[in-house]
Amino acid sequence: MFDLPFEGVKIAEFAWVVVGPLTTKYLADWGATVVRVESHTRPCILRLSAPFKDGVPGIDRSQYFAEHNSSKLSVSVDLNKPKGRELAWKLIMWADILSESYTPKAMKAWGLDYDTVHEKRPDIVYYSTCQQGHDGPHAHYPGYGQLAASIAGFYHVSGWPDRSPAPPYGAYTDVISPRFSCAALVAALDYARRTGKGQHLDQSQLETSLHFLAPALMDYRVNGRVASRHGNRLPYAAPHGAFRCKGNDRWVAIAVFDDREWQSLCEAMGDPEWAQGKRFATLTGRKQNEDELEQLVEGWTKEQSAEQVIALLQERGVAAHVVESIEDLFADPQLLHRGHFRRLQHPEIGEAAYDGPAFRLSGTHDRQFAAPTLGQHNFEVLTKILDLSDDEVGDLLAQGVLTTPEDFVLPS
Amino acid sequence: MRLRGTGIPETNSPLGPYRVLDLTEGGYLIGGKILADLGADVIKIEPPGGSPSRDIGPFYKDIANREKSLFWFAYNVNKRSITLDVGKEDGREVFLSLVANADIVLESFAPGYLEKLGLGYAVLSTVKPDIIVTSITPFGQTGPHASYSSCDLTAWASGGMMCLSGDPDRAPVAPSVPQATLHGGAEAAAASVIALWHRNVSGKGHHVDISTQQCVIWTTLNATGKWDVNHFEPRRCSGAIILPRVNVRTIFPCKDGAVTLYIAGGAMASLVDNMKRFVDWMDEEGMAPEWLRTLDWVHAYDMSSTSQEVIDRVEKPFADFFLTKTKAELYGEALKRRLLLAPVNDVRDTVDDVQLQARGFWIEVDHPELDDSLVYCGPFIKFSETPWQVRLRPPLIGEHNDEIYRGELGFSKERISLLKQARVI
Numbered sequence A: 001m002f003d004l005p006f007e008g009v010k011i012a013e014f015a016w017v018v019v020g021p022l023t024t025k026y027l028a029d030w031g032a033t034v035v036r037v038e039s040h041t042r043p044c045i046l047r048l049s050a051p052f053k054d055g056v057p058g059i060d061r062s063q064y065f066a067e068h069n070s071s072k073l074s075v076s077v078d079l080n081k082p083k084g085r086e087l088a089w090k091l092i093m094w095a096d097i098l099s100e101s102y103t104p105k106a107m108k109a110w111g112l113d114y115d116t117v118h119e120k121r122p123d124i125v126y127y128s129t130c131q132q133g134h135d136g137p138h139a140h141y142p143g144y145g146q147l148a149a150s151i152a153g154f155y156h157v158s159g160w161p162d163r164s165p166a167p168p169y170g171a172y173t174d175v176i177s178p179r180f181s182c183a184a185l186v187a188a189l190d191y192a193r194r195t196g197k198g199q200h201l202d203q204s205q206l207e208t209s210l211h212f213l214a215p216a217l218m219d220y221r222v223n224g225r226v227a228s229r230h231g232n233r234l235p236y237a238a239p240h241g242a243f244r245c246k247g248n249d250r251w252v253a254i255a256v257f258d259d260r261e262w263q264s265l266c267e268a269m270g271d272p273e274w275a276q277g278k279r280f281a282t283l284t285g286r287k288q289n290e291d292e293l294e295q296l297v298e299g300w301t302k303e304q305s306a307e308q309v310i311a312l313l314q315e316r317g318v319a320a321h322v323v324e325s326i327e328d329l330f331a332d333p334q335l336l337h338r339g340h341f342r343r344l345q346h347p348e349i350g351e352a353a354y355d356g357p358a359f360r361l362s363g364t365h366d367r368q369f370a371a372p373t374l375g376q377h378n379f380e381v382l383t384k385i386l387d388l389s390d391d392e393v394g395d396l397l398a399q400g401v402l403t404t405p406e407d408f409v410l411p412s
Numbered sequence B: 001m002r003l004r005g006t007g008i009p010e011t012n013s014p015l016g017p018y019r020v021l022d023l024t025e026g027g028y029l030i031g032g033k034i035l036a037d038l039g040a041d042v043i044k045i046e047p048p049g050g051s052p053s054r055d056i057g058p059f060y061k062d063i064a065n066r067e068k069s070l071f072w073f074a075y076n077v078n079k080r081s082i083t084l085d086v087g088k089e090d091g092r093e094v095f096l097s098l099v100a101n102a103d104i105v106l107e108s109f110a111p112g113y114l115e116k117l118g119l120g121y122a123v124l125s126t127v128k129p130d131i132i133v134t135s136i137t138p139f140g141q142t143g144p145h146a147s148y149s150s151c152d153l154t155a156w157a158s159g160g161m162m163c164l165s166g167d168p169d170r171a172p173v174a175p176s177v178p179q180a181t182l183h184g185g186a187e188a189a190a191a192s193v194i195a196l197w198h199r200n201v202s203g204k205g206h207h208v209d210i211s212t213q214q215c216v217i218w219t220t221l222n223a224t225g226k227w228d229v230n231h232f233e234p235r236r237c238s239g240a241i242i243l244p245r246v247n248v249r250t251i252f253p254c255k256d257g258a259v260t261l262y263i264a265g266g267a268m269a270s271l272v273d274n275m276k277r278f279v280d281w282m283d284e285e286g287m288a289p290e291w292l293r294t295l296d297w298v299h300a301y302d303m304s305s306t307s308q309e310v311i312d313r314v315e316k317p318f319a320d321f322f323l324t325k326t327k328a329e330l331y332g333e334a335l336k337r338r339l340l341l342a343p344v345n346d347v348r349d350t351v352d353d354v355q356l357q358a359r360g361f362w363i364e365v366d367h368p369e370l371d372d373s374l375v376y377c378g379p380f381i382k383f384s385e386t387p388w389q390v391r392l393r394p395p396l397i398g399e400h401n402d403e404i405y406r407g408e409l410g411f412s413k414e415r416i417s418l419l420k421q422a423r424v425i
Helices: A019-029 A063-067 A082-094 A104-109 A114-120 A145-152 A172-195 A205-223 A259-268 A283-288 A290-301 A306-315 A326-331 A333-338 A378-385 A390-398 B026-037 B070-076 B089-099 B121-127 B152-158 B180-202 B212-220 B223-230 B269-284 B308-322 B327-337 B347-352 B354-358 B401-406 B413-421
Strands: A010-014 A033-038 A073-076 A097-100 A125-130 A199-204 A240-245 A250-255 A319-322 A341-346 A350-355 A359-361 B019-023 B041-046 B079-083 B104-107 B132-137 B206-211 B251-254 B257-261 B341-343 B362-367 B372-377
Touching: A010 A019, A010 A082, A019 A033, A019 A097, A019 A125, A019 A172, A033 A082, A033 A378, A063 A350, A063 B223, A073 A378, A082 A114, A082 A378, A097 A172, A114 A125, A125 A172, A145 A172, A145 A205, A145 B257, A145 B341, A172 A199, A172 A205, A172 B026, A172 B180, A172 B212, A199 A205, A205 B070, A205 B347, A205 B354, A205 B372, A240 A290, A240 A306, A240 B152, A250 A290, A250 A306, A250 B152, A259 A306, A283 A290, A306 A319, A319 B152, A326 A333, A326 B223, A333 B212, A350 B212, A350 B223, A359 B180, A378 A390, B019 B026, B019 B089, B026 B041, B026 B070, B026 B079, B026 B104, B026 B132, B026 B180, B070 B372, B079 B401, B089 B121, B104 B180, B121 B132, B132 B180, B152 B180, B152 B212, B180 B206, B180 B212, B206 B212, B212 B223, B251 B308, B257 B327, B269 B308, B269 B327, B327 B341, B347 B354, B401 B413
Parallel strands: A010 A033, A010 A097, A033 A073, A097 A125, A125 A199, B019 B041, B019 B104, B041 B079, B104 B132, B132 B206
Antiparallel strands: A240 A250, A250 A319, A341 A350, A359 B206, B251 B257, B257 B341, B362 B372
């Protein structure tokens, strides 16, 4: 018993896109039973997002969705039908946690808002996540993670000083938020276990993510300084950046923080003439002549492969690493050692790589399985978890309470 | 019976009953802060003289001083502080007696460092069998790269995120506010609470082994899927949405800065509706050409099948439109009309943002030693039953030495004095 951390923990998931599903995925991968309440009439947007198996779109062919929903079950329920909402309520009465990312108006219209749920289940942890929070003038802001990242300020501080921003790939606030909400969710679950009291967790992804910019925000308030973008440079290190190597678009990241590391770098470069003397000997000197310094270092790196550069620098205790492409990740020996990529079998996508957890627990293990197709577990969940009979499930299907692939329609 | 010294009854916060010993540094400090924000009693253990993280800027009024680092302030609110040199034999003994009453130890030393000091997980679990030791490192505790020299930039590079970001004609670029170690630290908070949950139900402790590299890989969203399933490597493109056949630009200059926008079509009904209403707005101002007004967003702008030519042509009227308006005008109108557009904010805009103010996100914290109060980021998540509060402003170096050493461990004044002189505390 309790071989897996979250064995016996039950989650009813009404959440979409990345943050909500990634948050509960931590619990799913580590043993919880997570049932996604989905619908063919309005599938989660991630199910319609690339990459698709063989490049062919389909609600059960998106690896983007699959990646973020491993180890979960799926039922396909039309919440706009009264019997659909009855099913939802059965799940809520079964669950320890409810997760959702709808607008407050939508949940209220279905009678699944926090106040209503809390009355029937005062011990349930009700986790709501959205871009900017459930109240305030921008409460119903419909945005995506890219937009929240832009509003938060991550765009402005990324890229080159002489150009428009070059921000982190993808929806950056989407990947900051789940780390915080996972900690919060499990903590709230523990509180409920101890006290019998559930509560409402209201996450504004914008607010969560701002913590990754906290010192810059304080710097502005106290010192009036407006943080901006500086390529790969850092005020207290030089060289500090990405340098081109031999080959097609191959780069290494190198960072030198003190004079000892600088001397080690010089040695690795074969103590070239240009590196001797006072000009670059101190951090101040290196910062003052940083443009030239970077050109000269790159003059050295571009004559060898990224791997050669790393070997020479790591031997001498200088922080350096290949700027890994996604292809590189799949061949990275450290990641192979960590077992990072797991090959899992999905009913429609077939075998695909799923990223594993970023951490190991010495006394236990996770149990990751492929993401579900939409409604894959209707029968299993309704009969085994909700105790309906086979006939009752058949009736719900016939009445359209359980949606089917035929209910999915492209917009006209 | 443990003295808490924080004045908060245990039941009033999610992690109230738990104690954390925090040996992390740099961006990893955020892990302890998250646990402290959730109510845990987090004791930051600093070397005598203070943590090296106190030398990280920016500084209060640009005064480089160990009690004035804004970086330190941001990531150590709600923690207590004691000084202790765990590298000395006497310090080691003191640390073990603290472990006896702790639930979690957070640390970010190089792999093997604590083992060498006789403070590895195996030893700590003889003192407290169900102890949770959370170790955060760039690559994990073991493996061919475990002992690599690393920093925030190289960790970001190792995780694939750096390669994906930047302009096509220049080097890959990392954000100018270092992020990788913050991801590792935040993940440490999540992983520690997961381990804690398991400990509570099973009685088992854990050595939690976090790889910052793997944390960074998790920031790449659908990129690993693109490679594995489609054999497609997204190439950095200045924040554009990168698809197999096309890049869809997202950042557009406007009158006083830039805005971000997702010009999308295809199968997603809500996005199509958004585009139609956007064009309606442009049309009201006479800036929507006929062909744009009649564009079939579902079929003629399906990003999975359309050409770069179509994408570029459609984007031009938007680009022209934005140049006629400011960030505030564009964002204000987009909010009114529920359109998907965001300003590229700098810290001034973020601080002035009306939503954050309305939500009470900014919290003022008193710093008597500075004769000032500073504004901090507020709760990262709002809890209805156990709301976040600032119990403690970020601690001074060893501020709680007396409270812990004398008040809790029962050291005499003489012993404390001796330990101080020997630079153990």
